[in-house]
Ligand code: FES
């Protein structure tokens with residue numbers, strides 16, 4: 477039998493108390509329990525960044541975190557960026573600059589970029605490369621992604 | 632889904648008690664190697680013991696003894712800690728070169744060492760800085776130079792029921808320059824094909840090389856030629872690194888390539904720390 481543990485946490489600003497299965501990754505918990513499917517699964521071994529979320533304000537690979545580790549923590553997923561139906565300016569910049577093709581990497585890219593802009597509002601190309609080095613885009617939209625981040629930085 | 636139990640500990644006594652009663656208990660700090668290893672079948676824990684919350688293991692400080700880095704301190708914290716950036720440059724660079732930024736938000740220095748990969752990016756830097764590993768067990772504490780901690784791929788001097796408590800970069804710090812140079816297949820998110828740490832100490836050097844032997848190794852022949860022989864021809868002296876390494880061929884590079892690139896990185900390291 478799979479053991480369950482009660483976890484208290486905040487997701488996108490709301491307090492939640494849920495049961496999490498021991499052994500469940502945060503990624504699966506977000507998608508299958510919280511039904512927030514914006515966060516994507518790619519590799520499940522920390523190599524692609526599609527699963528990037530903010531835990532305590534910092535970007536982490538949710539496939540490498542256990543759901544039970546959420547206790548007492550603050551989680552922000554891609555669904556938490558828009559406010560009152562308005563996209564975050566970084567999301568809008570991704571649209572304006574066509575910074576995706578299939579869009580699968582996009583939520584992870586945006587979360588990693590959001591965290592970068594929070595700690596460094598005016599990043600250089602090099603800063604962007606370092607911050608997003610863990611996010612792969614198989615469609616190869618890297619150039620446009622950099623442009624979207626820079627556009628949203630100077631707005 | 633993986634099946635095991637989980638316990639979050641709030642003090643060390645609880646950790647040791649749990650480790651004593653349970654077989655197949657694994658310590659969980661950053662989890663970035665552990666979770667991947669579990670998924671791949673390399674580790675099969677019955678119990679995960681979460682030690683991230685222990686205040687005592689979150690210590691990151693500088694005092695008269697040097698810089699102490701607790702077992703729960705992440706690689707991003709290590710790479711950004713001012714005294715490390717200032718006085719232990721190879722470690723700051725090595726920590727910064729592991730994985731990606733989100734991985735370094737979770738991954739710990741102690742975990743990188745306990746995983747005991749010969750290619751661990753933080754290991755060669757710690758050799759070059761003469762770091763000391765502090766181990767703690769249920770009833771005794773012991774310390775050892777980093778060179779005695781690594782025994783082979785995946786093997787360390789840790790005994791059953793023991794954990795890495797902290798890592799010390801002892802004072803006096805080397806009054807010179809230090810670098811960590813890494814050759815890898817991609818610019819980031821890859822293990823080192825070869826990693827070289829060079830730290831100068833007022834005209835002398837200490838050099839360590841990763842991913843070229845079952846454990847990280849010191850380039851003792853190079854050090855001797857420079858420190859005792861007064862050799863200044865870096866191209867010539869860098870060749871001596873071959874005496875201390877025994878690389879293998881794997882997906883990251885051939886044995887021959889590793890011999891070559893180790894020599895190149897040692898030469899560059901000497902140029903950068905000792906001048907051209
Ligand atoms: S799914 Fe987490 S990094 Fe790829």
Ligand code: FES
Pocket residue numbers: 575576577578579580581582612613614615616617
């Ligand atoms: S837009 Fe398709 S993977 Fe990035």
